[in-house]
Amino acid sequence: MTKPGKKFSRVRTIWLVLLGFIGLSLLVAALLRGNDVILFSPKGLVADQQHRLMVISTLIMLGFGVPILFFLYFFAWKYREDNEKAAYSPHSDHGKFFTFTLWALPTIIMLILASLMLPATQKLDPKRLIESENERLTIQVVALRWKWLFIYPDQNIATVNYVQIPVDTPVQFELTADETPMSSFWIPHLGGMLYAMTQHVNWLNLIANTPGDYQGSAAEINGAGFAGMRFITRVSSEEDFKKWVNDTTLSTNELGTSEYASLLMPSENNQAAFYSNPEPEIYSNILSKYAGGHQQYAGSTEHKVTH
Amino acid sequence: MREFLIGKLNADALPHEWFTIAGSVGFTLMLLFAVGLITYKKRWKWLWNEWFTSVDPKKIGIMYFIAGGFMLVRGGLDAIMLWLQQSLSSGSSHGYLSADHFQQIFTAHGNIMVFFVAMALIFGLINYIVPLQIGARDLASPFMNTLGFWLYVAGVIMVNMFFFLGNEYGAAGWLAVAPLSGKEFSPGVGMDYWIWSLQISGIGTTLAAINFIMTMLKMRAKGMTLFKMPLFTWGSLCSMAMAVTVFPLLTMTIFLMFFDRYFGTHFFTTTGGGNAMMYTNLIWMWGHPEVYILMLPSLGVFSEVVSTFSRKPIAFYKSNVFGMIGISTLALMVWLHHFFTMGAGADVNSAFGVATMIIAIPTTVLVFSWIVTMYKGKIRLTVPMLWFLGFIAVFALGGISGVLLAIPPVDFQLHNSLFLVAHFHSTVVGGVLFGIFAGLAYWFPKIAGFRLNERIGRYAVWSWIIGFFVAFIPLYVLGLMGATRRLDHYDASTGWQPFFIMSLIGGIIIAIGAALQIVQIIASFIQKRRLADTTGDPWDGRTLEWSVASPAPAYNFAVIPEVSSRDAYFEMKKLGISKPTYKDIHMPKNTASGIYISIFAFLVGFGFVWEIVWLVVVSILGIIICLIAKTFNEDSEYTIPAEVVEKMEEHQADKVRAFHKDDDEVDMGLLEFIKIALSWAWRLVRGKR
Numbered sequence: 001m002t003k004p005g006k007k008f009s010r011v012r013t014i015w016l017v018l019l020g021f022i023g024l025s026l027l028v029a030a031l032l033r034g035n036d037v038i039l040f041s042p043k044g045l046v047a048d049q050q051h052r053l054m055v056i057s058t059l060i061m062l063g064f065g066v067p068i069l070f071f072l073y074f075f076a077w078k079y080r081e082d083n084e085k086a087a088y089s090p091h092s093d094h095g096k097f098f099t100f101t102l103w104a105l106p107t108i109i110m111l112i113l114a115s116l117m118l119p120a121t122q123k124l125d126p127k128r129l130i131e132s133e134n135e136r137l138t139i140q141v142v143a144l145r146w147k148w149l150f151i152y153p154d155q156n157i158a159t160v161n162y163v164q165i166p167v168d169t170p171v172q173f174e175l176t177a178d179e180t181p182m183s184s185f186w187i188p189h190l191g192g193m194l195y196a197m198t199q200h201v202n203w204l205n206l207i208a209n210t211p212g213d214y215q216g217s218a219a220e221i222n223g224a225g226f227a228g229m230r231f232i233t234r235v236s237s238e239e240d241f242k243k244w245v246n247d248t249t250l251s252t253n254e255l256g257t258s259e260y261a262s263l264l265m266p267s268e269n270n271q272a273a274f275y276s277n278p279e280p281e282i283y284s285n286i287l288s289k290y291a292g293g294h295q296q297y298a299g300s301t302e303h304k305v306t307h
Numbered sequence: 308m309r310e311f312l313i314g315k316l317n318a319d320a321l322p323h324e325w326f327t328i329a330g331s332v333g334f335t336l337m338l339l340f341a342v343g344l345i346t347y348k349k350r351w352k353w354l355w356n357e358w359f360t361s362v363d364p365k366k367i368g369i370m371y372f373i374a375g376g377f378m379l380v381r382g383g384l385d386a387i388m389l390w391l392q393q394s395l396s397s398g399s400s401h402g403y404l405s406a407d408h409f410q411q412i413f414t415a416h417g418n419i420m421v422f423f424v425a426m427a428l429i430f431g432l433i434n435y436i437v438p439l440q441i442g443a444r445d446l447a448s449p450f451m452n453t454l455g456f457w458l459y460v461a462g463v464i465m466v467n468m469f470f471f472l473g474n475e476y477g478a479a480g481w482l483a484v485a486p487l488s489g490k491e492f493s494p495g496v497g498m499d500y501w502i503w504s505l506q507i508s509g510i511g512t513t514l515a516a517i518n519f520i521m522t523m524l525k526m527r528a529k530g531m532t533l534f535k536m537p538l539f540t541w542g543s544l545c546s547m548a549m550a551v552t553v554f555p556l557l558t559m560t561i562f563l564m565f566f567d568r569y570f571g572t573h574f575f576t577t578t579g580g581g582n583a584m585m586y587t588n589l590i591w592m593w594g595h596p597e598v599y600i601l602m603l604p605s606l607g608v609f610s611e612v613v614s615t616f617s618r619k620p621i622a623f624y625k626s627n628v629f630g631m632i633g634i635s636t637l638a639l640m641v642w643l644h645h646f647f648t649m650g651a652g653a654d655v656n657s658a659f660g661v662a663t664m665i666i667a668i669p670t671t672v673l674v675f676s677w678i679v680t681m682y683k684g685k686i687r688l689t690v691p692m693l694w695f696l697g698f699i700a701v702f703a704l705g706g707i708s709g710v711l712l713a714i715p716p717v718d719f720q721l722h723n724s725l726f727l728v729a730h731f732h733s734t735v736v737g738g739v740l741f742g743i744f745a746g747l748a749y750w751f752p753k754i755a756g757f758r759l760n761e762r763i764g765r766y767a768v769w770s771w772i773i774g775f776f777v778a779f780i781p782l783y784v785l786g787l788m789g790a791t792r793r794l795d796h797y798d799a800s801t802g803w804q805p806f807f808i809m810s811l812i813g814g815i816i817i818a819i820g821a822a823l824q825i826v827q828i829i830a831s832f833i834q835k836r837r838l839a840d841t842t843g844d845p846w847d848g849r850t851l852e853w854s855v856a857s858p859a860p861a862y863n864f865a866v867i868p869e870v871s872s873r874d875a876y877f878e879m880k881k882l883g884i885s886k887p888t889y890k891d892i893h894m895p896k897n898t899a900s901g902i903y904i905s906i907f908a909f910l911v912g913f914g915f916v917w918e919i920v921w922l923v924v925v926s927i928l929g930i931i932i933c934l935i936a937k938t939f940n941e942d943s944e945y946t947i948p949a950e951v952v953e954k955m956e957e958h959q960a961d962k963v964r965a966f967h968k969d970d971d972e973v974d975m976g977l978l979e980f981i982k983i984a985l986s987w988a989w990r991l992v993r994g995k996r
Contacts, residue, residue, distance in 0.1 A: 024776060028784055031809065035802035038789035039720055047720070054717045061707045068674060069703055075681040076696060079617070080688060089683045092622035099626055106671035110664045117664070117714045118657050124716035125653035181487035182583060184648060184723055188789040192719020195649045197584070198486075198577040202650040215801070219723040219791040221480050222487055224406045227794045268406075290577065 014077070038188045043210045043235065046124060046191030053120050057113055064109045126194050126204045130170035134238075137165060140174045140283045143183035143196040143218070145266040146225030151255075151278050157248040158255045160263065161231040162272035166241040167211050173204040178286045179264055184220035187233050193219050199290040208235040225268035232272065251276040314919035315496070320472045326408065330470035360897040362449035365859060367456050368434030369754065372747070374463060375427030378419055381467075383821060385416035390778075390811040397807075398799030409795035410478035411497065415466070417481025418501065422508055423463050425601045425735070428743045430459075430512075433519055433543045433604060436750055439852035440537045442528025442870065444863045447521035449895040450937070455515035457905035462508025465912055469500050473916075477501035480793070482594055483564070485575035485586035490568045496916050502565050503912030509558050510908075516550035519543060528851070530870035534628065537850040537873075538614075538621060539746075541628050542607025545635040546600045552639065553600075557593040560586065569915070584649060591642040598735065599638040603631055605742020606673055609698065612691045612745050613677045615846050617684030620874050623676040630676070633669035637662060647715045648722045656715040663713035667706065674699070689846075690764035694745035697772040698737045705733025708783070726786020729779045736775060744771075744824075751831075752840035756858045760834065762974045763827040770820030778813025781806035830980045837973045841966040843959070849874035854884075856959040862892045862947055865956045889949040889956070896945050900937045904930050 042048040079086050122128075129136065140151040151158045165171050175185050175196035185204065186193035189212075194204040218229035236244065253259075255275035260282060279285075322331045345351055358366055392409055396402030404412070434452070438445060446452050469476045475497035479488040488498050523544045527536070536544070564586070566572040573579035575586040614621040621627060643651065643659040677695075686692065708730040712718050721727055752758040785806050790797070797803055831838055844853040854876045855864060866887040872878045907929035914922035975983075 020773065020776075024780060027809070028780060031781075031805045032784070035788065037784075037787050039787045050716050050720045053714060054711060054720070057711055057714055057717065058707065061710060065703055065707055068671075068678070069699065072674070072678050072681070072699055073696070075678060075684075076686055076688070076692075079681060079684050079686045081685045087683050088618075088685050090619055092620045092624075092680060094622060094679065099623060102623060102626055102672055102675045103668065105675075106668040110668055113710065113714070114661050114664055117660055117716075121657045121660060121715045122653045124719070125656075126650075126719070127652070179577070181492050181577075182484060182587075182649075186723075186789075186791070188720060192716065193648050193722060194719070195646075197649075199582075200584075200650065215789065217789075217791055221410065221484065221793050223492060224410070224478075226410075227406060227796045230798075 010077070010080075038215075042189065042191075043212060043214060044190040044206055044208045045130065046206055047189060048209075049120070049124060050192055053116065053124075057116065060109065060112060060116075064106075124192075126192070126202070128205060129172070130205050130207045132168065132170045132207065134166075134169040136170045136172055138172050138174065139163065139165070141176070141185060141196060142283070142286060143175070143177035143180045143185070143222070144263055145180045145223060146218070146229040146268055147263070147270040148185070148216070148218070148229065148231045149263060151283055152245070153283070155245045155249070156277060157245060157251075158275040158278040159248070160273040160275075161270050162234070162274070163216070163231060164234040164236060164241060164244050165208060166238045167208055167235050169238070170205060170207045173206065174283075175202040175204060176200060176283075176287060178289070181222040182220055183218045183222045183229070185216070186219040187214055187216040189214040190233070195220065199287075201287065211235045211237060223266075225266065228269035248274045249276050255279060255282065311921065312919075314914075314917040314922075316472065316917050316919075320474065320496075320917075322471065322474060324408075324474050327470050327474045330467070334467065334470060355899075356897065359902060360453070360899045362445070362453050362895045362897055363861060364434040364438055364446050364449075364452060365754075365861075365863075367452055368431045368436075370456060371427045371431030371434060371459070374460060375424050375431060378423040378427065378463060379821070382416055382419035382424055383818065385412050385419065387811075387814055387818060388412055389416065390807070390814045392795060393807045394804070394811045396796045397801075397804040401796055404795060406795045407475075407478055410480075410793065411476040413793055414477045414479060414481055414483075414501070418466060418505070420735075421481065421597065421601070422505060423459075423466060425739050425743070426508075426512060427459060428747075429546070429601055429604050429739075430456075430515055432539075432608070432743065432746050432750070433547075435754055436746075436852060437519065437523060437540050437543055438526075439753070439855065439859060439863055440540045440850050441523060441526065441531060442851050442864060442868050443522060443526040444867075444892070445895060446518050447526060448518050450898055450901065450943075451514050451518045453898065453901035454904060455511040455518065455901075457901045458511030458514070458908055459508045461905040461909040461912070462504045462511065464909060465500060465504035465507060468504075468913070468916075469497060473497065473500065482590050484590075485564065485567075485583040486577045486581070488564065489576050490571075491576060491578075498568065499916040502561055502568070503916055506558065506561050506565075507905075507908050507912055509554055509561070512550060513554040513558070516547040516554065519547045520551060523547075528864075528867050528870050528875075531875070534625065535870055535873050535875070537607075538610035538624070538627060538631075539604065539607035542603040542605070542610070542631055545631045546603040549596045549603075549635050549638065550600050553593045553596045556589065557597075560589040560593065563589075565915075587646055587649065588642065591645045592639075595642045595645060596635075596638045598731075599634055601735070601739045602742070603635060605739050605746070606631065606634075608742045608746035608749070609677065609695050610673075611850065612695050612749055613680050614874075615749070615848055616687045616689055616692045617681050618687075618847065619680055619684045620849070620877075621676060622679035622682075623672070624873060626672050627676045630669035630672040634666060637666045637669070641666065644713055644718070647718045653715070660713050660715050664710060667710050670706065689748075690759065690761055690768060691745040691749040693765060693768040694741045694748065697768060697775075698741040698745070700772070701733050701737030701741065701775055704779075705730055705737055709734060721786060723791055724786035725782045725790045725792055728792045729782035729786060732779055732782075733775075741771070744768075749846070750852070752845045753843070753852055753857050753859060755831075755835075756840060757831060757835040757838040758840055758845055760827050760831045760838070760974045762976050763823055763830055763980065766977065767820050767823035767827055770816055770823055774813050774816030774818075774820055776813070777816055778810050781810040781813070785810075826977070826980060830975055833980075833983060834973065834975060842963050844876075849877040851876050854879065856962075860955055860959075862894060862952065865889055865892075865952050889953045891949050892947040892952060893944050894947060896943050898937070898940075898943070900933055904933045907933065 039051060042051045142149040147161050149160055150163045175194055177183055177196045177198045183196045184193045185196050190206045190208055194202045212235055214233040216231040216233045218226060251274050253275050255278040257279060322328045389412055392402040392404045473496045475495050477483055477498045479493055483501055523540060563574040567574050567576055573581035575581050575583050610621050610627060641659055641663045644663045647656050712721055712730060748759055785803055790803050840857040843855055843857045907926040910926035911923055
């Protein structure tokens, strides 16, 4: 005794759901116009490989998941109680083979994903140095409340909330923090994030392949000024980089002990700042401040341990 | 002297921020209204004797539902405030909340939703349903049950206490990441309220979990072997086994944090050899399993719902059970995936990435088990079944994004972004909340004696599902656009604002869904005679809880049934039930000890928050004295004579015999509800009652 009205409404529901999904996708697409979907427009080798891995894994899972969803909703519709044409068997007896398949199918999918994941995890380990013809640039990064301090030990300059790097040059960021809760250093255009913590150095290796200005942020909650702890990453040509370094070296603004002490004071929404002649041992001093007898920083050899 | 008497308390602690004034006034008005109503109706004695001191798991379950539902509204308001701030605060506009206040709200939102909503509703379901499903009359330790509930209530009060005294809640995220949560960076009392609300309710949870495990293992009806247990009970068993494993870890971790803050130790500080990474590890060793503690009972609910409404026994019962056992075991071994980005090497990250992916296998097996159950079934698309279908869509999204996040290199890009936020809301809203709603709709007739209004229920389901996608799809997109979580402000040039606004609209649709659920419950109460469940078996159920009257009598089963197969009641219905012989039933007496102990536990926490030493000492002594006094009480049982049981059972049997099924659609729609509500309001205004 199917009621015609009900049958109609069920078909209508299916259409409405489909229309809803299409509408939602169109709306999202419209809102996206003119905006940068950063993770889908990588500007460096690491971000590019992470993006590819993300897309491939998603497609594999969709290929597996969409048919499952289809069957689930199809059965829910087909075996509805008022469908008299559908078969009904009140028992659920299934053989061993079926049970085996049940477990084997997702296992196979996960094996495929794991076989993609394991080599990629090794290859994209943030510590791993990126090979290139160009010489590696080292930048020491200190998370402060609530700004990022960048020290260029080889160029003898330092910046706040601004970092400039030459294109196609591997960069090693050496991340730590001073008197600041755990912070996360993230330049999504170039690659994934890593934590900056007191007592520790984390090495994040990135490389950029396209000049431009990219946003950088703190991605882990670390106090009141968290949202404003952003910086600009400028990727420029080698020449522009050298010119910028030269200009900055001429700055009268030097990063001495007293300037660093004022940077240590909490402050929010800081503008970019540029310093010449950073105190040479500033970075190793920050680390030894927390070392407590354990020295974990091996990058610089001439530092003193002070308590 | 003053410091001795009231510790750090001073006039500054009184509400002076707009939100604490609003909160304290709001809570006070609600409290006055409740007290006034109870006094006017002269219901104090009834409330105390029948409810507050009750050890009946059914009543404790209902109290968990009420408290949890109340906190759901509270946590939902937080969510709307967060959404509103993020929609407004772009570019030159900084919204209406300060950064600090915004951070307090998302901290409270997370704590409340996990500890005081999801846990409470899950415990409510387990309390009411598990004893009925396994053929038990009450829990293994009725006293521990009431104590656990009242400790939870003490936690609820503690988490809202800052409205009245202190003006701030913790602002370090729901897990209070160290060292941000240490004294160095969070000197205020907000973090202390965080510590003590979790500590007190966490101990309640541990007690409740031990009690449920004992009950499920030792008090099953004769013949109900483990592999004949209903799947909701299985899900609850797995969940509670995990809770017993990891909640002591949470308690200890928070104690270490407490030592750091009060006694100046250096477990998690930046200086003095403290190691904040240790805190991150410890808290996630609890935090990850916690999600599955909430989810497993819900998965069990879905198994029951699919089986009943497909009119088929669950397919692959054993695979389903081993799937849940697998999930609960594996979930203990994956905590590190919450911080791949903290700098562990590639090998460590790989190991935890693989472990995380493996969890997807048993989870998929559960989905297969539901699909095959539906295959060749006779499916009734009732409200619980609609929740199930909605859950699958939402959970699939959460599952796929979850496996994506389990891949360390991908996680480096998505971690701490709004993509992550969207992911865990997909799993927790879909996998936990929808499961609880399905369970409530499914068992409501058993709990209340009448079923819920189906029509308005369907509107609520649809609002929730549509609202969910409108609210969280933008968050996935925002994550891909590089938006980190927990931002109280962002640049206009990012182009994020339209998505935040879209998400807010989704949130409003969800709120409409929640409002419709309240309307649904009220409408069902109005029509309660017509929706009455006379037989105790409104859905043609399969498990033992449907074999007793609705609502279940105090003693649950007049005669403890003997079980010979899975879906025990379905088999009994086929064979027919012979007339039993009744015996005297011994039931536990009410006790108020749980309330007294919880009051003292609350005062211990309060004393520590404000550093009032005498209060702490006195309250700890109070707890010990209450516990000792309880052991002297030998007279803890009362008897229901066999004649009374027989009379009650006969009465129920008469009702069932007189019952004839009415096929008409009786559920009122929204329009009819509004009409009734308006006419009531009109009569109230005119003063004619």
